[in-house]
Amino acid sequence: MASSFVSFILLFINIYTADGWMYYSADRCVFNSTELSDMEFIRSEYFNRLEFTRFDSNVGQFVGYTEFGVKQAEYWNKDAAYLALMRAQKETYCLHNVQVEYPSALNKSVKPYVRLHSVVPPVGEDPAMLVCSVYDFYPKQIRVSWIRDGQEVPSGVTSTVELADGDWYYQIHSHLEYTPRAGQNISCVVEHASLREPLVIDWDPSQPESERIVITIITSEIILGLVLFLGGLLVYCSRKTQAQSPRKTTEKQFRPDNKTEKGKRCLDQSLGFQIKTPGVGMVPLCGSDQLVQEGFPLQVPPSL
Secondary structure, eight states: OOOOOOOOOOOEEEEEEETTEEEEEEEEEEESSSSGGGEEEEEEEEETTEEEEEEETTTTEEEESSHHHHHHHHHHHTOHHHHHHHHHHIIIIIIHHHHHHIIIIITOOBOOEEEEEEEOOOTTOOSEEEEEEEEEEBSSOEEEEEEETTEEOOSSEEEOOOEEOSSSOEEEEEEEEEOOOTTOOEEEEEEETTOSSOEEEEOOTTSOHHHHHHHHHHHHHHHHHHHHHHHHHHHHHHHHHHHTSOOOOSEEOOOTTOBOTTSOBOBOGGGOSEEOOSSOSEEEBTTSSOEEETTSOOOOOTTO
8 A cells, every 4th residue: 555645734823914904924834754854844924815935944944935025034034043943943843743643633543434336337338337435434545446356457447536524534436347257256455544454345246236135125025014914913813812701691591500300401590581491392490390391581580
C-alpha cells in the first residue's frame, strides 16, 4: 500500500479592523509526521483578504507579494530578534501542537466495511460488471484493487475518489468489467491503515445477488405464514375447548344405572321436571311400584 500522507493545519489568527478595513495574520503548521524535520511553519499577513507578506520556516525570512508587502518584509528581516522568534516557531509552536494532536486524533483509524456485488451492464454492452463498495473507513487514504486468478487486474477498472460522508468517514467504489468464464476466481483487495493485512473479498458467481434476495424474501414469507397459522390454530383450539365445557339442562335422559330391587330399569323423579326414556313400554318409578309409559313426560309434583 502506498505510504499515506497526512497534512494538518494549525491556525492562529489575529484580526484588526477599522472603518471597514481588515488586517489579519494566520499561523499554520504543515506536516506528515511527528518529526521536526517534516514540519513547516508559515505565517501569512493579509489586508482585505489579500496576502501581502509571508514568513516560511523553509525559507527562513519574510517574503513580500505586494509593493507594501515587499517594504514590510524588508523591515521585518532587518529585525534580528523578531526574525529569530519567527524561526523558533517551528519547534515551539508546531512541534508541541503536533505531538498533542497526532496521538489523540490523527493516528486513529476505523476499519472499512466492504460489499462486493454485480450490476446489470448498460444496454448494448456485453461485459458484466462487478462493484466493490468500501464504506465507513478513516483515514481517507485507501487502495482498492482487483485480482483475477492470482494476478492483479491492470485494465478494465474504474474507481471513484474517496467520498466524504460528512461525519469523518469516507467511502469509495471500484468497478471491474469482465466476461464471465467458468472456473475463474475474482477478488477485491482493500488496503487501509486500519488493517494489519490486506482485506480480500472473493466473488461467488454461483448464486447471483438477485436470486439470493428472492430466496431471502420467500423464506421470510414462509416463516411469517407459519407463525400466523400456529396462532390461528391456538385460537381455534381454545374456542373449541370452551364450547365443549358442561352445560346445565332441564331435560335428562334415562339413567341406565338406576335399578329396581328386581334389577329392572326405573325412572328417577329427582332428575327434573320432564323425564323421557328411549324405549317403549312400562317403566317403574324408582322406589315405587307405579308404572309409567316410556316416551311420555313425567310430571313431577311440586313437593318433590
